[in-house]
Amino acid sequence: MSIVAPVPMLNYFGYLFDGANWHLSGDSSIPERLAQHVGYTLAALVISALIALPLGLLIGHTNKGAFIAIGLGNLGRSLPTFGLVLLLVVTLGVYLWAAIAALVVLAIPPILAQTYAGIRSVDRAAVDAAVGMGMRPMQVLLKAEVPMALPLILGGLRSAMLQVCATATIAAYASFGGLGRLLIDGLNRNEYDQILAGAIMVALLAIALDYLGAGVERAVVSPGVREQRGRRSRRTRSEGPAQESPAVSTSR
């Protein structure tokens, strides 16, 4: 804070541009909050992917229990994330694992639903060809179905990642760390520059994570699959009334 009466604009960014808040550790350290936030997000994402990916692949490959994937996907979209976090924290106690568990529960539906939808969207002729070439079921899944389903699978992971990152922000209300701490503390102390610092950092983190996801998608999706998807969506333009497509989005 400067002694001269600050211009309102400068006051907005006082916290963000105060060098004291950029030390690598300590209570007001922005880098430490950022690291915590990334840590929570990745931990929850990895755990939920370990649960939802194999399950989604199994349901998609066998086409048994499809209602689980679709139903959970729809339920997950309407579940109020804030309520779920507080419910688990009140039930299990104010432990970090309770908050992470809530994030995992939120991340599973989009990953599961999109993995299932991805496997089902694979051209059956290609799967038949893979079987005809003598591939075992596991090879069919890993060498034919997964590569072609990859865009949708990664789309599910990306929307789960954004949702976890957003919900980790709200979890600060239940006295956890992460960048949400800046928002909640700023609200309690009525210091808008701290609120804005948190809001900007969280927004930048989410945008960066989403770009990272897009980069991974470009890197691992086979060029042939990408081209085919592009061709398919162009072809549908001239074919009669628009069809509903599975919406690839969840709430923040």
Place this chain on the structure above:
Amino acid sequence: MITYIGNNYSDIVSDLVQHLWLSLIPIVVGAGLALPIGYLAVRKNVFLQPVNNVGAIIYSIPSLALFLMIPGILGVGVLSPINVLVGLSLYTLALLSRTVADALISVQGQTTQAARALGYRPLRQLIGVELPMAAPVLFAGLRVATVANISLVSVGALVGSGGLGNLFTSGFQLGFTEPIIIGIVLSMLLAAVCDVGLVLLQRRVTPWTRVGAST
């Protein structure tokens, strides 16, 4: 659970009503803005990519961060309900402007050529041919946006206007699960009711899709 509902009946009802308003006003505002923007993006092709990119960026910003950036831009108080309304309208706009563009692109081709050959002018073609043909995609987007908004409103409880989210914060402060469970259940029920309402509305305004499906 029953006693909690009995003792707090009027609070729960007013939270529910506030929740409904906070989620539906942004849908109307966002959809109203998304139609011209999506239309423009399709007509003037140079806008298509920027509209999609800006939409994706807005949509990736976490809700609490978005709600709390708005007072700095609009100069309203941190606890003003305007923040939640504008924030959710932005999400709806970001989601639906892309949906509108995709939907309009999906009906181009033979259909619009036929309409033009029949002498339809652009506006009449849009209202009479393109929008009805695009209705299934538009409604799919509208349903996603509505359900997302209803589940997001509760975050607003942290900034003073949260509808059923108020039950979450009071439950947390008192250490009771009852209000939190009631809030979650009511929020999901509200989402389900609005979703069914939109499906029924879609069936009403696109009667031809049913005829096609049954033959």
